[in-house]
Amino acid sequence: MxxxxxxxxxxxxxxxxxxxxxxxxxxxPKEEWPLWEIFIRSKQGLDHKHAGSLHAADAAMAIENARDVYTRRMEGVSIWAVESKYIHASVPEEAGSLYDPANDKAYRHPTFYDLPDEVKYM
Amino acid sequence: MTTLNKINYLLHLADNALIIGHRCSEWCGHGPVLEQDIAISNIALDYIGQARNFYQYAAEIINSENDPSLGFVLPATEDSLAYLRDTPDFKNNLIVELPNGDWAVTTLRLFLFSTYQFYLYNQLVNDADTQLSAIAEKSLKEVTYHLRWSGDWVIRLGDGTEESKLKIEKAIEYLWPYTGEMFINNDDSISSDWNKKLSSIFHDATLTIPAKSWMQEGGLKGIHTEHLGYILAEMQYLQRAYPNSEW
Structure with a gap:
């Protein structure tokens, strides 16, 4: 019923x-709009950072939606939108072989230098 | 322009922004999808912000006149102007007080009205009154976005599916008689620019502009549709039941 x-x-x-x-x-059942990944640049000179994802019918709407969803508190000066299906991701099961070998190679970190106090942001 | 005319004109601009802002805010929590819900709530907030600026300026002038015969509660504030005037005192265009209807009516109304506002504010930016021109300049950026957003929706719905086209055609039929009122007391250039913009968006949307017909009017004189009373009843209830209450 x-x-x-x-x-x-x-x-x-x-x-x-x-x-x-x-x-x-x-x-x-409704046809869902495709999912988009949104990248926001918060200031000129900084990288675009992943802000989240949202649904939109096309790229133009994705940008407008991103503007409304992610930049209304002045978080951004530039928006990138990429349809989620075009994102290729590494497979979690392969995490061991991909990342673990980096664990015991401390010499790859530049931690053995004495930095002068004047150098910031290192 | 006499001072009373100036006050009335500012109230007209403020009432338009407040009432269409309220209509947009009614979608909050009811939008067709989350992203559009947030979009239209943002637009509502833009409009409430514009209304505040115009009300504050009107209140400033009313208070400097300090003349009870003008018929305003003294001292006037943005709140007294928004919450303590009755339906016949409101000077908004009828088109902004009409019910939201469906998404097609809502977005088309916003398109028709924000296109008008876009050209009006473009003109007010050059007004001799620097405070008015400053408010227009600030609001123009917001309206430019409202126009883009709502215009996109008109194109999407018009050039979309059979059903979406049917819905927006019904919306055009419903809203069209309320479009003429926006151009009363305005330069002809605003109406010709408005028509040009409308033609270009309707062309992309594969929609037909209705023939010239009889137009509704009355809002500027305080003669409103039955819908405005319901809006004010809800909006003003708190201030009238609990005067001067604050958050």
Missing amino acids: SYSIIKLYYGDYGEAKNGAADISTNNT
């Missing part, structure tokens, strides 16, 4: 047919 509940909110009067804020329990 399926129920359909239309919940009316303020502003919906007379608009039920138009579907304003129509919160019905019909579980009709």
Whole structure:
């Protein structure tokens, strides 16, 4: 048995047919918009950093959505959007062979130098 | 411009921003998808910000006149102007108070109105009144984005699926008679620029601009649709029930 509940909110009067804020329990499958990964540059000269992901119908909408979702508190000056399916990721099962060998090679870290106090940000 | 005309004009700009901002805010938590919910809530906040600037400036002038015969609560504040005036005192265009309807009505209304605002603010930026021009300049950046965002939606819906096209065509039919009022008391250049922008977006959206027809008006004189009263009842309830209450 399926129920359909239309919940009316303020502003919906007379608009039920138009579907304003129509919160019905019909579980009709919807086509989802593709997922996009968003990269934000917070200041000129800095790298774009991964900020999160969101759904959008195309690249233009992804940029606009990113602007609204991730930069409304002045977090950014530039946005990159990449459709998530184009991101290639390393496989977690291979983590051992990929990263562990770096563990015992302390000599790769430049920790054996004495840095002058004047040098910051090292 | 007499002082009262100036106050009324500022209130007209403020009321427009407040009421369309309120309509946009009604989508908060009800947007079709999370990202668009945030987008339209952002737009609502932009508009409330614009309304505050215009109300504050109007209140400044009202207080410096300090004349009870003008009919404002003294001393005037942005809050007294937003929360303590009644329906006939509001001078917003009718188009901003219409119900949101569906997403097509909401985005089309925003497109029609923010296009108008875009050209109006572009003109006000050069106004002799430096405070008004400063507010217009600040607001123009926001409106430019509203126009881009809503225009994209008009194109998406018009040039989308059969259903989305049907919905936006219904929205055009519904909103069209309310578009004429925006150009009363404005330069012809605003209406011709507006028509040009509309033609270009409708062309991309494969939509047809309706023929010239009779237009609704009255908002500027305080004659409103039945919808404004409901908005004010909800918006003003708290201040009227608990005067001067604060967060």
